[in-house]
Amino acid sequence: MSWSHVRALVAKELIDYRRNRYVLYSLIALPLITFVLPVVALASLSTPAPPPMLHTAVVTVDIDFLLLPLVLPSVLAGYAILGERDQGTLEPVLTTPITAGEFFVAKLLAVLAPTVTAAWGLYVLAMVIIAGTVPSAVSAELVTASSIARQLGLDALLAGWAVLVGLVASTRASDVRAAQQLASLASLPVLVVVVVVVEGGIHLVPGVGFALAGLVALVDIVGLVLLARRFDAERLLAPRPPKRA
Amino acid sequence: MVDQHGDDNAKDGRTHAGAGWPALEVDRLTKRFGARVAYEDVTLRVERGEIFGLLGPNGAGKTTLVRTLASVLRPTSGTARILGVPLGSPEQADVRHRLAVMPEAPGLYGNLSVRENLRLFARLYDVTDVEARIVEVLEAVGLQDREEDLCRTLSKGLRQRVAIARTLLGRPELIFLDEPTSGLDPAAARDVHELIATLRAEGRTVLITTHRLEEAERLCDRVAILRQRLLVVGRPTELGRSQHRELQVRVRGAAEHARELLADLVDPAAVEVADAHTLRIRTREPEELAPEVAEALVRGGERLVELVSQHARLEEVYLQLVGTDEEAAR
Numbered sequence: 367m368s369w370s371h372v373r374a375l376v377a378k379e380l381i382d383y384r385r386n387r388y389v390l391y392s393l394i395a396l397p398l399i400t401f402v403l404p405v406v407a408l409a410s411l412s413t414p415a416p417p418p419m420l421h422t423a424v425v426t427v428d429i430d431f432l433l434l435p436l437v438l439p440s441v442l443a444g445y446a447i448l449g450e451r452d453q454g455t456l457e458p459v460l461t462t463p464i465t466a467g468e469f470f471v472a473k474l475l476a477v478l479a480p481t482v483t484a485a486w487g488l489y490v491l492a493m494v495i496i497a498g499t500v501p502s503a504v505s506a507e508l509v510t511a512s513s514i515a516r517q518l519g520l521d522a523l524l525a526g527w528a529v530l531v532g533l534v535a536s537t538r539a540s541d542v543r544a545a546q547q548l549a550s551l552a553s554l555p556v557l558v559v560v561v562v563v564v565e566g567g568i569h570l571v572p573g574v575g576f577a578l579a580g581l582v583a584l585v586d587i588v589g590l591v592l593l594a595r596r597f598d599a600e601r602l603l604a605p606r607p608p609k610r611a
Numbered sequence: 612m613v614d615q616h617g618d619d620n621a622k623d624g625r626t627h628a629g630a631g632w633p634a635l636e637v638d639r640l641t642k643r644f645g646a647r648v649a650y651e652d653v654t655l656r657v658e659r660g661e662i663f664g665l666l667g668p669n670g671a672g673k674t675t676l677v678r679t680l681a682s683v684l685r686p687t688s689g690t691a692r693i694l695g696v697p698l699g700s701p702e703q704a705d706v707r708h709r710l711a712v713m714p715e716a717p718g719l720y721g722n723l724s725v726r727e728n729l730r731l732f733a734r735l736y737d738v739t740d741v742e743a744r745i746v747e748v749l750e751a752v753g754l755q756d757r758e759e760d761l762c763r764t765l766s767k768g769l770r771q772r773v774a775i776a777r778t779l780l781g782r783p784e785l786i787f788l789d790e791p792t793s794g795l796d797p798a799a800a801r802d803v804h805e806l807i808a809t810l811r812a813e814g815r816t817v818l819i820t821t822h823r824l825e826e827a828e829r830l831c832d833r834v835a836i837l838r839q840r841l842l843v844v845g846r847p848t849e850l851g852r853s854q855h856r857e858l859q860v861r862v863r864g865a866a867e868h869a870r871e872l873l874a875d876l877v878d879p880a881a882v883e884v885a886d887a888h889t890l891r892i893r894t895r896e897p898e899e900l901a902p903e904v905a906e907a908l909v910r911g912g913e914r915l916v917e918l919v920s921q922h923a924r925l926e927e928v929y930l931q932l933v934g935t936d937e938e939a940a941r
Contacts, residue, residue: 374734385722454716461681461712462735600684
């Protein structure tokens with residue numbers, strides 16, 4: 367594994383994100399919605415809020431912040447391979463000495479880094495604002511050491527999973543939009559598990575939490591290895607048969 | 612300036628497999644996509660330092676053959692050695708340090724500047740002196756004053772030049788140029804031709820696919836005409852000689868009179884009156900026929916002005932072969 371190849375490709379991706387309006391707007395709009403909605407929801411809570419309403423609000427905020435690491439990667443990772451093909455850069459890159467493994471690790475890191483940074487950054491910022499502005503009864507429910515640890519851990523794991531799914535979709539789908547939709551759909555079952563966890567259906571004691579995290583991380587790594595090994599450039603670069611009239 | 616030798620990678624400490632082999636050795640290579648044949652049974656050899664042209668109409672399989680040789684696509688059957696290394700072998704990664712491909716579309720990142728594009732590929736080719744090398748290749752293609760421009764703001768001709776600069780970054784021994792002048796205006800195409808001539812002077816091996824025949828005739832040491840199968844391989848001039856030749860006869864008197872004088876010597880069907888004073892005689896051996904034609908005309912009282920042996924141009928050979936093949940396919 368040549369890390370200089372990986373670094374070069376990641377650096378390229380980050381520059382490209384900054385200058386690609388479609389990607390840039392997605393990077394701004396999605397986190398903004400994620401950030402504004404829960405803050406407004408909490409600010410509009412009556413004081414003192416009845417316990418069931420308070421519980422619903424807290425769960426909604428938790429889930430809302432977990433949506434970002436699931437949704438954002440589908441936009442970026444769905445574009446990662448097919449976007450290269452569509453602008454004609456996939457062929458020149460694949461004829462360089464970069465290996466499929468390096469290529470996919472770079473693609474994964476290039477999506478994972480901004481996603482996790484955005485998710486963590488916005489969550490921490492929101493918690494600071496919530497702690498300082500909403501009634502202490504509400505913030506005491508939301509801003510706890512365990513919920514913060516759970517949220518930050520889940521952010522990284524969910525993003526890893528969503529990036530992997532997005533990359534798979536981007537190597538299999540016929541166009542970028544289809545890949546993004548496919549990636550979003552494939553992330554939905556994970557969201558159900560997350561809702562159950564946040565609702566308390568699965569009690570995340572530290573042992574279970576770490577085991578679950580390890581499992582997701584293992585699935586991500588094995589998935590990435592399989593993706594690189596089974597990557598078939600021919601599927602993307604072979605001339606497409608003409609459409610029937 | 613670009614380096615003088617094609618094997619500068621040895622300076623980076625890499626040892627190369629396949630020294631002493633030709634740049635390309637292809638044996639009965641075939642590629643099918645399902646039932647559709649992209650190309651089949653292609654056998655050819657490209658020597659080191661050669662500029663080799665792969666000609667053929669659209670859909671003839673040229674790009675697919677290049678992608679196979681660049682190890683982006685897998686062949687269905689047959690074998691090939693690229694710089695001496697068997698296609699599909701574990702040493703393929705090493706070979707990628709020694710070759711470069713310029714696809715038909717330049718394949719540049721539009722949101723990146725010229726320099727950023729080149730920097731990425733320099734790192735992917737493990738170039739040790741990245742920034743200095745970028746300056747060298749930009750100078751080689753005359754783009755040193757455009758290095759900060761975003762690639763999407765460049766004209767097609769300039770993008771093509773950046774793509775050529777990119778192929779030079781790793782100091783490749785073998786370069787594939789797929790339709791390098793496609794869609795370029797004559798001035799931009801001429802610039803690309805000059806760059807290819809520079810590559811020849813540096814001793815690099817270049818395989819060009821094109822359907823511009825005058826380009827192939829001018830640039831290439833040898834050409835092959837591909838239409839799913841290789842129809843012919845050879846030097847452009849030799850192909851002309853082998854396929855179609857003629858003797859052009861210009862006389863002071865009437866061409867019709869000259870034709871009558873030659874009636875006993877040449878099959879009248881092979882003689883065409885080109886204008887009032889000129890005849891064209893199709894023959895496989897114009898040099899041998901010329902003295903006899905001259906003698907017959909002088910004996911008949913005709914005054915000979917010019918007697919020229921002419922070979923078919925590559926274009927005529929191409930049209931003859933591709934046309935014949937098309938008819939056979941119908």
